[in-house]
Amino acid sequence: MSLLDIRNLTVEFATASGKFRAVDGVDLSVDKGELMAIVGESGSGKSVSMLALMGLLPWTATITADQLSFEGIDLTKISARDRRKIIGKDIAMIFQEPMSSLNPCFTVGFQIKEALRIHLGLNRKERHERAIELFDQVGIPAPESRLNTFPHQMSGGMNQRVMIAMAIACKPKLLIADEPTTALDVTIQAQILDLLLRLRDEQGMGLVLITHDMGVVAETAERVQVQYAGQKVEEQPVKDLFRTPRHPYTVALLNALPERATSKLLPTIPGVVPGQFDRPKGCLFSPRCQYADDLCRSLPPTPHSAEFGKARCHYVEKIIAGELA
């Protein structure tokens, strides 16, 4: 049994001009200790699907799923109270913006100890010791004095370390990191990624890494899932994905990596992810796909088997054969 099992997850938002489907039939499974990466551009619904899992979406969102289970417990079927016992304890999440993700009115020590008290019932002294231990673990220097500072008095990188310390405070089995390095300086990015990887090894937790950076994926992940406009378009082990991408979108993403550039100009993917008002009829990627033909524009493709990376494309075989690429 996998740690996390999501099948056919769909999230819709009620907006002024009708419903907007942000996540469209996404599957995801993560095993114990596994590192799964979800890749895609902004607006591809990667964060939304994880927020749905955590129950953090606003009231305008409607969530439907065939299955949304953690350790065999279906999260859609249990009460909010029971859910809160899992969320924050066994499943934890860190976010993109460390500066705004911490409450400005409380010290970071208060915010980290709060979780320890509620989930683990530690007393004052134990909480304090554990908090120092956690700060030490995530590499915050002088943890004792740092506990009394407010979030705005620290740098983004430090705040993200606090967020990570908070997330791992209760030794979660699954950690979801939503673009944890995007808002940080490049040098800090590597440190934070290393920290996450080290913590995963130490604690044996599953890690879902949401990112739009293929470079990060290559360095860290074991399995990769590519999402586009709310749909999963491909899923493969990381090595296979980089060697033999199945979906034209993945191909384009990889080609856009500076390391793979063959000419002086970096190749880009023209256009943007379709929004609420320009959703194409057929394949969602067709307006930006260089191989798209009339079939693509009229009929949405279905996912292929795992052998073909579960790619959602009419012409997977041809891409493999190199006929199109």
Add this chain to the structure above:
Amino acid sequence: MFGYFLTRLGMFIPTFLGVTLISFMFIRVLPGDPIIVMAGERGMTEERYQEMVEKLGFDKPVLQQYWDYLVGVLHGDLGESFVTKKPVWDEFFALFPATLELSICAMIFAVALGLPAGVIAAVNRGKFFDRALMSSALVGYSMPIFWWALLLIIVFSGNLGWTPVSGRIDLLYYFPSVTGFMLIDSLLSGQAGAFGSAVRHLILPTIVLGTIPLAVIARQTRSAMLEVLGEDYIRTARAKGLSPSRINGLHALRNALIPVITVIGLSVGTLLAGAILTETIFSWPGIGKWMVDSIFRRDYPVVQGGLLMIAVIVMLVNLLVDVLYGIINPKIRRR
């Protein structure tokens, strides 16, 4: 924190000078000669007129007059009332406790009801309670309070006979003023029923004066809460698995209070403006009624002095709010 306080104080001084300048100018831009106005029907001799000109300093250059006025103000000299011949400063402080008592009661009424109402409405956004509460708040906000006072008098004093119509206490009680606050003085006097009478006199004016601040605080609390509830750190709090009551009552409210405190501070001006109407209707012997009466009596030194004192009070409260704001908002505190 100290630097922040100094900056605020630095802004206070020019504003204070500006306010004194406006109140100084007030008596000089009046149509007609204030000395003649003061003489009233009886008129006055040329000699007496000259004497008054000298006394009021109208014969000196304007800048000199302003300087003298400013020095006087700083020494607590606001001139003498044309009508009672008593110093304006003394009159002001004799009447101020009445206004202060009423304002404090109105503010307590407004905050005690408005803050919880706003929080509950925000948490239950879009539900029946929210809509009912916000509709009432909008009615309260739109209320002409002078009419609202009359309606309450019709119902509670006229039809039901529960509350008195005017004054601070029944005439049959008499005791010396110790603190100037009728609620405290009546208790100190030890006379049976005096405190109850004082409370009954306070109820309607408190409701009338507190209505608009109540509506404003409820609306502001709700919108501040709604804004805060959409912040990233609330998402973090929810991701930690905290209970809704802890998220709303601690994490969200603490942040939402920052703008709400500002609004509470700002409504002190509204409160004093409202006191003018409320005190006039309920014959409440405070600053508001004193000002209105003086305007009608053309008692210009009183109007001038009262205007200045009220503005200074509003400014002091704003300064206090700024300091308080610095204390509750850690982003400013630790700068």
Add this chain to the structure above:
Amino acid sequence: MAELSAIPPKTEDRPSALREFWYYFSENRGAVMGLWVFAAFVFCAAFAPLLAPYDPTEQFREHILQPPAWQEGGSWAFPLGTDPLGRDMLSRLIMGSRYSFFVGIVVVCVAVTGGVIIGLLSGFAPKWIDTMIMRVMDIILSFPSLLLALVLVAILGPSLTNAMIAIAIVFQPHYVRLTRASVLSERQKDYVTSARVAGASKARLMFKTVLPNCLAPIIVQAALSFSTAILDAAALGFLGMGAQPPTPEWGTMLAEAREFILRAWWVVTFPGLAILVTVLAINLMGDGLRDALDPKLKRS
């Protein structure tokens, strides 16, 4: 958004700005109700002489303090009864809408025009001018608005015109602050920089580039101060410092009726109700406007 819709196959059209505005506005039922009541109020004000059954100052000496039609002693000749001088309440109320509407319009126009211009200047002017303007506004704001209006009227002499001038002066600083604040936040945005780089003149930058983007909060504030102006003018009238009797201004009517509150409820109730309903309608509309114009509160 024009670039987006250039991508060919699309299934839904993005609604136009006006339609979107109306969508958000009409979603707020209170706002639509407010709009209708306000429309009725404007209609009353515009056609008051045609709608009023009698001359508002005509005294029917034999019908003094007659109750409304549905109460004993009332008659349909005076549907809302008569006042202590035997004047028809309904006619006076209808004529009164003119004064309130007039006060609202004049005050808002004067305060907005002055406030926006000063605010724009302040936002674009050198630091010291800006500081000076803001200090002056702080000084005006230190006085409770009604008190300052009262004193100004005491100087200028009690009349409706002077009340309007006083209220407009008192409201001005709000617009100055609001405009300046939005100007300062807009000025830093890239589109302003690009307009400047493209060589737009200062005046063009102020009025063509920046001002339209600052309008939303100003419009909302204008709606709200329309109602506050009506309230303040009525309060001044009530204190005897606004419109003078026998003008059928609602606040003045209330002041005249005060001594009869326990004897004739209608002379007190109706003018106040007229003020409340009008002010409430405008505030409802203002709330709807804010929700429709403020993208921050829009549902995403």
